Structure formats: C-alpha cells, structure tokens
Amino acid sequence: MLATPAKPADPGPGCTPELYRQVMGCFPTGVTVMTVSLPDGSRAGVTASSFNTVSMDPPLILWSLALKAPSLAAFRAADHFAVNVLAEAQHGLALQFARPSEDKFAGVGLVAGVTGAPLIAGALAHIECRITQRYAGGDHEIMLGEVIALSRDEGEPLVFRGGRFHRLTPH
Numbered sequence: 001m002l003a004t005p006a007k008p009a010d011p012g013p014g015c016t017p018e019l020y021r022q023v024m025g026c027f028p029t030g031v032t033v034m035t036v037s038l039p040d041g042s043r044a045g046v047t048a049s050s051f052n053t054v055s056m057d058p059p060l061i062l063w064s065l066a067l068k069a070p071s072l073a074a075f076r077a078a079d080h081f082a083v084n085v086l087a088e089a090q091h092g093l094a095l096q097f098a099r100p101s102e103d104k105f106a107g108v109g110l111v112a113g114v115t116g117a118p119l120i121a122g123a124l125a126h127i128e129c130r131i132t133q134r135y136a137g138g139d140h141e142i143m144l145g146e147v148i149a150l151s152r153d154e155g156e157p158l159v160f161r162g163g164r165f166h167r168l169t170p171h
C-alpha cells in the first residue's frame, strides 16, 4: 500500500537543483547496498545512502528508491529486503551496484539471509527487514522496513559526502 502525502508547497526561488545537491552533499552518510531476492530466483541490488533508523520499538528503518530506477519493480514485488552496510574497502561494490547492469551480482560473495534476501560477504553489517509500508516521496518511493534479523562485523564504514567516497577519521 502506498500512503499519499499532502501536496507539497512549491520550493522557494532560492532552492535550485544545484544548490539543493550541494547542500545535501554537506551531510555525510554511510553507504548501503539494498538487496532483494524474488521467488523466481531473480535478485536486485541498489547502492543507497538514503538509509536511516526510524524507531527503536518496534525497530524500523527507512530508505528511498528513485521511481525511475530499473530495480524499483523488484523492490515493489518483494516482501523483504536486506540492508548491507558497506565497509570502507567496499567502494568498488558501491559503484557496481550504482550502475544498471545485466548481472550486478557478478563476482560478489553472497550468503542467503533468514528472510532469503542476499547478504553481501564482508559488509560491516546486515539488517534484514520486512517491508511494512511504502510512501510516495516526490520522485522517490520511501520504504519502511521492520527489522527481522541483524548482524555486524568489526571494521570501519565507507562514507559518502559531496559526491565522493571517504574514510572515517577520528576527531
């Protein structure tokens, strides 16, 4: 079910797409690859930095996927997905899953999660979710996921800021 928000107000004259991109680029994020597996055996995976936590009780997370993304159909057909939080050395995988391709999973080590979603080997953390709600969000669709299973490894995360990948350095 897709919840429909109220019609948004027009953006102010100062909110140009270029400034919007620059300002949002000031906010660093981690990098995830969202994965799904469908009953016909097909899989989809998308690099996403829009991931965030929503609620502790119940544990809920969200992310958003562009309406024009070829993988949207797979995420709409799925009941579950996995969040793969990339480790700092996995910037190659971040690029691999950020380009449309016949087989995005080529050469990627995978294990099946408890929900059946593919988990990327070597990721810093895996979060498997049941999709509980979908919201219209402008040119993206927001997916709300209830956390079903969690795991983490030692290591540092890959960071994205201003259109580039970075490493974390302690203050």
Ligand SMILES: Cc1cc2nc3c(=O)[nH]c(=O)nc-3n(C[C@H](O)[C@H](O)[C@H](O)COP(=O)(O)O)c2cc1C
Pocket: 031, 045, 046, 047, 048, 049, 050, 051, 063, 064, 065, 066, 068, 069, 070, 071, 072, 094, 095, 097, 098, 099, 100, 101, 140, 160
């Ligand atoms: C670091 C990074 C973060 C991204 N975050 C998102 C995101 O949160 N939502 C989204 O729709 N696309 C995001 N993208 C772009 C998608 O990964 C890209 O459009 C991808 O090709 C979509 O997969 P598809 O072509 O299989 O549909 C991001 C790309 C990069 C490099």
